[in-house]
Amino acid sequence: MSKIEIKNLTFGFDALTDLLFDQANLVIDTQWKLGLIGRNGRGKTTLLQLLLGNYAYSGTVNHQLEFTYFPQSIDDKSQLTYDCLQELAVFDQWEIERELNLLKTGPDILWRSFDSLSGGEQTKALLALLFIDDRHFPLIDEPTNHLDITARQQVAHYLQTKKQGFIVVSHDRSFVDEVVDHVLSIEKSQLVLYQGNFTTYEEQKEQRDRYEQEENRKLKKEVSRLQQTAAEKAEWSRGREKDKQGKPSQKGSGAIYDTGAIGARAARTMKRSKAIANRMEQKAEEKENLLHDIEYIDPLTMNYQSSYHKQLLKVEELQLSYAEEPLFDPLSFEIEQGQRLAIQGANGSGKSSIIQFLLGEFKGETSGYATFSHDLSISYVRQNYEDNTGTLPEFAQTHHLSYQELLNNLHKLGLERNVFTNRIEEMSMGQRKRVELAKSLATPAELFIWDEPLNYLDVFNHKQLEEVIKMVQPSMLVVEHEATFLQNIATKIIYL
Structure with missing residues (x-):
């Protein structure tokens, strides 16, 4: 029985920031299917990198393993996907095609450039490479980002049937519940190990x-x-x-x-x-000695403006197509004040395209109608928010937001105060996602349209958003793959 033994592990990125780990001790059985959880910024990914030996630290980490890490880093994304994967590992073509088929993805993506693939397709290509490797111990960091519910279930099934152990980082509660038998929580002052899945962890915590x-x-x-x-x-x-x-x-x-x-x-x-x-x-x-590890989840604020219109949006016989190929069958729905409509479906089924159509940004062919109430104010969370730039005061001024309200929600979402002075384009993807979300929360609106709001957010953020939505009862249109979140906030779900 192999083990990973961590003794007196101490690590911080520099002298100006707090230590992420201070004299930490832990023994991990490599047969465990271990879920690694904790608030963003606590050091989940850093712990995986320390196991890989990528950072200098004090203390000792003893094991007899060779690790493999997901997601693997692609240097030249303009190459064919097959060539990108060949640079990362040795495999036969039939092996990678088999895994892609099991992930319900056509092997034709191998012959497209990696940077032309959607986020979900890129994730599946790298997961296929991970799944054909049965020699190394897997360190799996956020495998569900950009994956639809079906793909998440496929990845969960693979990990359930996997004979060897692994360590996985994920903020999808349903996914972690299905695949792990132990949970390691990185808390404020210590590492705490729990036997069981995420539900067991929540109950014991x-x-x-x-x-x-x-x-x-x-x-x-x-x-x-x-x-x-x-x-x-x-x-x-x-x-x-x-x-x-x-x-x-x-x-x-x-x-x-x-x-x-x-x-x-x-x-x-x-x-x-x-x-x-x-x-x-x-x-x-x-x-x-008490209360050190209690997570105080501060309530967010949401600038919801109640409309005097009962019906905010009516969609009739909508069909969207590319090159005369429909994305989905004709679709009709409506959103009334206080209703929260969630749209679910597989990657590529047209969920984000519906939002693009409603906002006048869809580039394909359309049929059907969408009618908004007069002068409806909308607040939008986008999947792609890389055009957010500048300092936070400049950002607030550009978007006509209350700077104080923006900062308050950013702090409550877990953005560290020392990051407030950074330019947005220099922040991590998780930090930039919080800026996009805080912008939407601070924007006065009668209808909130959120496209995959939970990517890069931790479980505690999920709960914060659930609580503010349940408290404020806003009108919303939401596209999201996290089933637990939708069950808790949606008044109606439609499937493409």
């Missing part, structure tokens, strides 16, 4: 948090009681000190003005006060 919050409440109550007792003792001592300065009593009488008796009682009181102070200090230390 909730129990731990409830226990620590209850213990914290008890300790606060105890400290408050001790403080009150200490104050009463101090007040008594001050009163007795005044008595000692009053008229003297007869020697040895024991009367109230007996300064010897008063002094002895004051000494005992002082001793008890010191004991109380020690107990308070002990309780305070106990409190300090």
